Amino acid sequence: MRHGGLLRFAGWAVIGLFLAVSAPARADGLVQADVLYNGYYQSVLGDCSGCHTKAGGALLAGGDPIETPFGTIVPPNITPDVETGIGRWSLEDFRGAMHRGIGRGGKRLYPAMPYPYYALMPQRDVDALWTWLQTVPPVSNAVEANLLPFPFNEREAMAGWNEINFRPGPFQRDPDRSDQWNRGAYLVRGPGHCAACHSPKNVTGGDVADRYLQGALLQGWFAPEITGDAWRGLGGWSEEEIVAYLATGTSGRAVASGPMREVIEASTSKMKNDDLRAIATYLKSLAGSDGARPTPVAADNPRMVAGGAVYRDNCAACHGTDGDGARNLIPALAGSAAVQQEMTDTLARVVIEGVQGASSDKAPTAPAMPALGWRLSDAEVADVLTYIRNSWGNAAAEVEARSVEDVRAKLK
Amino acid sequence: MLGSASFAALSLKPQAHGATVSGALPWKAFSADPPEPVPEGQRLFFTEAEAELLSAIADRIVPADELSVSASEAGCVTFIDAQLMGSYGSASRLYMNGPFEKGLATQGYQGSQTPAERYRAGLAAIAAHVEAQTPGKAFAAWSADEQDALLKELEADKVTLPDGVDGQAFFELMLKNVMEGFFADPVYGGNRDMAGWKMVGFPGARYDYRPFVGQHNQPYPFDPMSIMGNADWVRKGG
Numbered sequence: 001m002r003h004g005g006l007l008r009f010a011g012w013a014v015i016g017l018f019l020a021v022s023a024p025a026r027a028d029g030l031v032q033a034d035v036l037y038n039g040y041y042q043s044v045l046g047d048c049s050g051c052h053t054k055a056g057g058a059l060l061a062g063g064d065p066i067e068t069p070f071g072t073i074v075p076p077n078i079t080p081d082v083e084t085g086i087g088r089w090s091l092e093d094f095r096g097a098m099h100r101g102i103g104r105g106g107k108r109l110y111p112a113m114p115y116p117y118y119a120l121m122p123q124r125d126v127d128a129l130w131t132w133l134q135t136v137p138p139v140s141n142a143v144e145a146n147l148l149p150f151p152f153n154e155r156e157a158m159a160g161w162n163e164i165n166f167r168p169g170p171f172q173r174d175p176d177r178s179d180q181w182n183r184g185a186y187l188v189r190g191p192g193h194c195a196a197c198h199s200p201k202n203v204t205g206g207d208v209a210d211r212y213l214q215g216a217l218l219q220g221w222f223a224p225e226i227t228g229d230a231w232r233g234l235g236g237w238s239e240e241e242i243v244a245y246l247a248t249g250t251s252g253r254a255v256a257s258g259p260m261r262e263v264i265e266a267s268t269s270k271m272k273n274d275d276l277r278a279i280a281t282y283l284k285s286l287a288g289s290d291g292a293r294p295t296p297v298a299a300d301n302p303r304m305v306a307g308g309a310v311y312r313d314n315c316a317a318c319h320g321t322d323g324d325g326a327r328n329l330i331p332a333l334a335g336s337a338a339v340q341q342e343m344t345d346t347l348a349r350v351v352i353e354g355v356q357g358a359s360s361d362k363a364p365t366a367p368a369m370p371a372l373g374w375r376l377s378d379a380e381v382a383d384v385l386t387y388i389r390n391s392w393g394n395a396a397a398e399v400e401a402r403s404v405e406d407v408r409a410k411l412k
Numbered sequence: 413m414l415g416s417a418s419f420a421a422l423s424l425k426p427q428a429h430g431a432t433v434s435g436a437l438p439w440k441a442f443s444a445d446p447p448e449p450v451p452e453g454q455r456l457f458f459t460e461a462e463a464e465l466l467s468a469i470a471d472r473i474v475p476a477d478e479l480s481v482s483a484s485e486a487g488c489v490t491f492i493d494a495q496l497m498g499s500y501g502s503a504s505r506l507y508m509n510g511p512f513e514k515g516l517a518t519q520g521y522q523g524s525q526t527p528a529e530r531y532r533a534g535l536a537a538i539a540a541h542v543e544a545q546t547p548g549k550a551f552a553a554w555s556a557d558e559q560d561a562l563l564k565e566l567e568a569d570k571v572t573l574p575d576g577v578d579g580q581a582f583f584e585l586m587l588k589n590v591m592e593g594f595f596a597d598p599v600y601g602g603n604r605d606m607a608g609w610k611m612v613g614f615p616g617a618r619y620d621y622r623p624f625v626g627q628h629n630q631p632y633p634f635d636p637m638s639i640m641g642n643a644d645w646v647r648k649g650g
Contacts, residue, residue: 302647309644313637317620354443359436366436374446380645411441 039132042125045191045275046118047267051075061085061139066112067219069205071148073112081138094130095123099169101162108158110146111165111205119169120190165206177285180274184282187275188213192267197223197259214289215341220410221258222343227288232337234283242280243273249358253325253332255367258346261358269360291342296395297386303398307387310380314372315388323392329357329367334392339385344399347385348407351376373411378404449640450494450601452487457496457528461550462535463489468552469538470590472559480611481604488593491602492531495589501528521581534582537573538566598638609636616642 043049052060052075063075079085086094086104093104101115102108109115118126146153171186188194199207200216215225215232227233234242237251245251246268249261256264268276297304312321319325323334333339339347349355352373359366376384378401385404389396431438455463470483480486499505503526515522525533542551542562551559565571567587569580593602595609597617603609609616616636624632635642 302649306645306647310641312634313618313641313645317622321623353441354439355441356436356439364436366439368437368439371442371444373442374444375640376645379647380641383645383647 035128036132036135038125039128039130041272042121042129042191043132044267044270045187046114046121046129046193047263048078048129050262050266051112052078053266058137058139058141060133060136061141062143065147068112069201070152073110074143074145074147075112076143076145077139077141078133079136079139079141080134081140084140084142085138086133087138091127091130094133095126098126098129099123101158101166108155110148110155110158111161114193114196116166116206117190117193117196119166120171120186122170125191161204161206164204165202178281180278180281181285183275184278184280187279188282192279194226198226211289213283213286215343217343217345219259220345220349220407222341222346223259224338224341224346225289226283227286228284229286229288229290229337231293232291232340232342233286233288234280234337235288236335236337237284239277239280239284242283243276246271246276246279247273248360248363249366250328250363252327254336254338255329255331255357257350257355257357261356264358265360269358269362294395294397296393297390297398299391301386303383303386304390306380307383307385308391310376310384311387311391314376315384318369319388323388323394328363329365333388334394336394339388340394340396342397344385344389344403345407347388348381348399348404349411351381351384352404352408353411373408378402378408447597447599447639449599450490452490452601452604454490454601455493457493457501458489458531458535461539462531463493464552465535465539465550466492466531466586468550468554468559469563469586470593472556472563473587473590474594475556480607483590483594485604486594486607487598487602487604488590491593491596491600492589494601495592496528496531501531502526521585527585530582530585533575534573534577534579534585537575537577537579537582540574541571599640606636606638606642 049060051063051066054062054064057063058079060078061081062077065072065074077085080087082088089104096102097104097109097113098115098118098121100119101111101113146155151157169190171190173182174185177185195207195213197218198213198216200211200214201218202208213226214229216223225232228235230236237245237254241251241253245254245256246264248269249256249264299305299308311319318330319333320330323332325332331338341347350369352371354369354371356366356368373381381404382399382401385399388394389399458466467484467489470488474480474483474486474488476482476485483489495501508524508526510524512524513522521530523530538551542549542554546554551562554562562571563583566579566583571579573579573582593600594607595612595614596602598604598606606616608614613632614636615621615632615634617639618634618637624630635644637644
């Protein structure tokens with residue numbers, strides 16, 4: 001068995017290098033390093049740890065609660081722990097969860113687990129992910145995943161949900177498009193599950209197909225439109241800027257924060273550059289909302305006058321009198337699609353409670369904005385948002401104090 | 413600001429208690445240590461008579477004239493009242509155990525009383541001194557010249573106040589606190605409508621003057637601004 005032992009040793013060395021995982025592999029026989037690496041990379045593409053790892057917690061040992069419009073769901077422990085993780089699952093169970101939303105013992109999963117997107121993943125990649133999951137250190141952590149109220153706590157109801165919202169895979173190539181575009185479409189629609197946050201939802205919580213990636217509100221954040229639309233989407237971004245944003249957390253002019261910060265730190269900053277470029281190509285090709293850019297609110301409007309004073313005294317030192325920010329550190333507001341979105345929940349939120357940008361290996365600073373809610377009234381927040389949405393060439397609807405009040409109430 | 417209690421814990425325990433920071437800088441939502449705004453006219457510490465006496469004294473230090481409103485109109489007594497109710501008044505951040513020796517002039521007050529105790533005793537001593545001089549006629553009813561004369565004597569250490577109160581030291585305390593009230597941020601109760609800042613042309617709690625750095629010999633165009641903002645932030649109509 002000397003030969004096998006050597007190979008095994010070499011395999012472990014490679015696994016150690018790639019994954020820095022110390023627990024013994026549980027798969028039988030020799031595990032190919034490339035399979036393991038592919039499995040690890042699938043976990044990056046799918047951002048498993050984004051939901052299944054608590055902030056500062058053990059890898060995949062269960063995540064922070066997710067507030068949905070239907071109630072609270074807690075992402076379960078998916079380490080190989082036998083009692084509290086998925087140690088008893090078989091590969092078949094795992095395929096069922098990833099491709100059909102049906103877990104071990106025929107138990108239906110809630111689509112907070114993005115199986116409608118993972119369904120596009122080839123079985124080869126799902127299997128590799130399964131193999132890699134066996135190398136994650138088992139952690140004993142019992143999670144009560146289903147905190148939903150009746151009737152949503154009835155998992156069988158998800159059969160009906162699937163009838164309405166679920167189109168099984170696999171991914172269908174568009175032969176008229178480039179390989180790069182198709183790769184991007186696969187990553188965005190499939191494992192990246194971008195629409196889970198960025199697409200508006202119907203009453204059942206499924207994606208609204210004809211408003212694909214046009215922006216949506218969830219968990220108190222408005223995930224902006226990420227189509228190629230020139231006003232509210234990525235039309236004003238170059239592919240290089242999108243790649244830089246996903247790889248580092250900043251495009252130079254924009255800085256990621258909120259839930260996207262977590263996506264970048266756990267997932268996109270670890271993706272291959274070619275994959276990020278493919279994502280950029282695909283997103284910029286999407287037509288988007290094509291919303292007609294309104295006429296900006298006049299500069300002498302009382303809201304703009306008051307908002308301009310609030311901006312000058314609270315914001316201009318960092319974001320600049322001309323709204324140009326500071327490259328890689330402070331987001332530019334002039335020309336920013338993010339500040340011209342349909343809903344202003346994110347904007348009000350970051351002014352009230354502050355926010356910290358993403359930290360990646362290539363841009364580790366994680367610049368932060370201080371909370372200003374203690375000294376700005378709802379009307380002052382509304383007016384300064386109206387001001388930044390309608391200055392320097394920006395144009396978007398006025399913000400009402402009432403909507404700021406709603407955001408503030410939810411934050412407390 | 414490191415509280416004295418936590419500082420003591422750090423210095424007495426053998427192991428370090430500092431947090432280790434790696435990766436991104438630590439950050440928390442809502443992280444701020446905002447001041448508690450003092451409402452106009454609030455009076456928690458002084459009795460009515462004390463407030464009346466201190467107002468009369470403060471209004472000789474900063475009288476109403478062509479430069480500004482008076483100290484009391486600017487809220488200086490409200491400011492001092494609020495300060496005496498807080499950590500300043502109780503000297504909670506100062507070493508307050510003995511020995512108590514009369515220090516050098518440069519060392520300031522070295523006695524055992526907190527500022528709150530000094531005001532209580534000091535105002536009582538001045539009121540008693542005034543009562544002895546003009547029975548039934550309070551300091552506030554004196555003419556401005558009579559008031560100035562007594563204050564000048566206090567400042568020059570020429571008055572012996574009852575109960576061993578050091579009149580000169582107490583006058584200096586009031587002088588310092590009135591000025592603080594006149595020029596501190598309005599959020600603390602004094603400097604009402606930024607009267608003190610408008611008088612000297614101070615632009616307030618602003619932190620970015622880059623657009624004006626190159627504009628030499630031109631007046632700064634904006635009204636001063638408190639920590640809590642100013643009237644420009646409020647929507648006019650619409």
